[in-house]
Amino acid sequence: MYRVVVIKGDGIGIEVTEAAMEVIRAVTDKIEFFEFEGGFEVFKRYGVPIRENDLEEIRKMDAVLFGATSTPFDVPNYKSLIITLRKELGLYANLRIIPDLWNDREIYIVRENSEGLYSGVYRSTDERTIDFRIITRGGAERIARFAINLAKEKGEKITFVHKANVLMGDRFFRKIVLSLAEKEGVEVREKIIDSFTIELVRNPWSQGIILTENLFGDILSDLAAIHARSIGIVPSGNYGDDIALFEPIHGTAPDIAGKGIANPIGAILSGAMLLDYLGLDGGVIWNAVKNYVNKGNLTPDLGGNAMTEDVVYGIISEIDDQEIDPVEWDELWIDEIRINTLPTLFMK
Ligand code: 48Y
Numbered sequence: 251m252y253r254v255v256v257i258k259g260d261g262i263g264i265e266v267t268e269a270a271m272e273v274i275r276a277v278t279d280k281i282e283f284f285e286f287e288g289g290f291e292v293f294k295r296y297g298v299p300i301r302e303n304d305l306e307e308i309r310k311m312d313a314v315l316f317g318a319t320s321t322p323f324d325v326p327n328y329k330s331l332i333i334t335l336r337k338e339l340g341l342y343a344n345l346r347i348i349p350d351l352w353n354d355r356e357i358y359i360v361r362e363n364s365e366g367l368y369s370g371v372y373r374s375t376d377e378r379t380i381d382f383r384i385i386t387r388g389g390a391e392r393i394a395r396f397a398i399n400l401a402k403e404k405g406e407k408i409t410f411v412h413k414a415n416v417l418m419g420d421r422f423f424r425k426i427v428l429s430l431a432e433k434e435g436v437e438v439r440e441k442i443i444d445s446f447t448i449e450l451v452r453n454p455w456s457q458g459i460i461l462t463e464n465l466f467g468d469i470l471s472d473l474a475a476i477h478a479r480s481i482g483i484v485p486s487g488n489y490g491d492d493i494a495l496f497e498p499i500h501g502t503a504p505d506i507a508g509k510g511i512a513n514p515i516g517a518i519l520s521g522a523m524l525l526d527y528l529g530l531d532g533g534v535i536w537n538a539v540k541n542y543v544n545k546g547n548l549t550p551d552l553g554g555n556a557m558t559e560d561v562v563y564g565i566i567s568e569i570d571d572q573e574i575d576p577v578e579w580d581e582l583w584i585d586e587i588r589i590n591t592l593p594t595l596f597m598k
Pocket of ligand 1: 320330468
């Protein structure tokens with residue numbers, strides 16, 4: 251059995267995480283879920299976005315399934331839960347897969363997840379605040395290795411996006427990426443972040459594995475999400491050496507929370523990435539999602555009028571179809587006819 255932490259969070263985070271758990275349960279019985287609380291509500295009670303004891307427990311688990319949390323930026327001392335988890339669990343690599351589910355192609359973005367402007371190191375006086383954009387050799391090497399391994403696995407090149415023409419940190423980062431990739435025989439194309447944004451709008455599908463630092467990756471991955479047709483579709487994995495956390499990249503969407511119309515696909519595909527990480531078959535979920543979106547009713551963000559649960563139900567039926575092999579299916583069909591349920595087969 252694998253032990254998987256669930257943190258649903260706020261807003262639609264709750265609905266979409268429950269949807270992902272249902273789909274995972276339809277694929278495997280090898281996962282036991284353990285729910286933990288975290289976020290602003292926990293902060294109001296305990297002064298931290300997640301309790302230290304809970305973190306201790308979570309560190310012993312195999313993986314985390316995360317929904318979404320909201321982070322008010324006008325509350326002194328409040329720190330984002332997801333950023334706290336990335337730091338506390340050592341999740342240094344953020345892989346975001348932006349899929350075109352209708353044409354079977356993907357954009358891969360590898361975002362450095364622990365350093366850069368997110369290092370949390372700053373100096374503040376009444377007159378100025380400085381956020382340090384820290385890039386360490388160790389941090390650069392481990393994210394470069396992650397991207398190189400992925401590039402090898404997918405048979406792709408790396409597109410390394412930086413601002414080394416201006417930023418000293420990126421000159422340092424660049425040297426490390428180029429030298430490791432050369433050693434490993436992986437081709438690297440270099441792009442400057444500002445002009446690359448235009449390229450990512452116009453020509454997104456042939457960029458190989460996009461590798462970049464933390465804040466650039468944050469912005470680029472939201473931009474790239476337009477190619478998925480809805481940000482609600484995009485899954486991600488945050489990987490460390492001992493544990494990984496999977497979350498849709500969308501936020502809590504307070505405007506539609508609780509209405510049952512949130513798009514669960516980003517969370518469901520995050521579940522697929524989680525299964526792959528555990529060595530189970532996430533591909534079954536990817537296929538079911540692709541089959542479903544090409545014929546089924548979609549949620550309003552994609553122009554349909556389906557409810558979250560319709561999409562979940564539709565994807566689970568696609569999973570069940572994949573799991574019945576053709577011979578068994580024939581037998582089932584004959585059985586159903588034999589017991590005289592033929593009319594119901596045509597009922598909706
Ligand atoms: O995961 C993301 O891309 C989010 O934008 C977070 C980030 O900056 O990495 C921020 C989430 C939050 O405000 O809690």
